[in-house]
Amino acid sequence: MTLRFVGMDPNTGGEGSPTVWVEEETADLVLQGEEADELLKALVGETQWVPGYKTGIPPHERVIRIPVRMVPMLREAGDAAERAAQRDVR
Numbered sequence: 001m002t003l004r005f006v007g008m009d010p011n012t013g014g015e016g017s018p019t020v021w022v023e024e025e026t027a028d029l030v031l032q033g034e035e036a037d038e039l040l041k042a043l044v045g046e047t048q049w050v051p052g053y054k055t056g057i058p059p060h061e062r063v064i065r066i067p068v069r070m071v072p073m074l075r076e077a078g079d080a081a082e083r084a085a086q087r088d089v090r
Helices: 038-046 068-089
Strands: 003-008 019-023 028-032
Touching: 003 068, 019 068, 028 068
Parallel strands: none
Antiparallel strands: 003 019, 019 028
């Protein structure tokens, strides 16, 4: 597994920073962020966002927060993931 570092939240002081990577072989985005508080988890878990889908957060998944100041890093990561996926298609 090879991770391509994209960026880290510059406002966290270097400890426990929300971070974005691209996993090179799968082109998946890998995110580290602050776990959502109970209120946000309840809102996400109790709302049926798509008709016909169950509500709730599966035990193997987490709701995380990524600061808005990291949106440019997410765009860059998305672009890198698309490029990596296109290389695999050829």
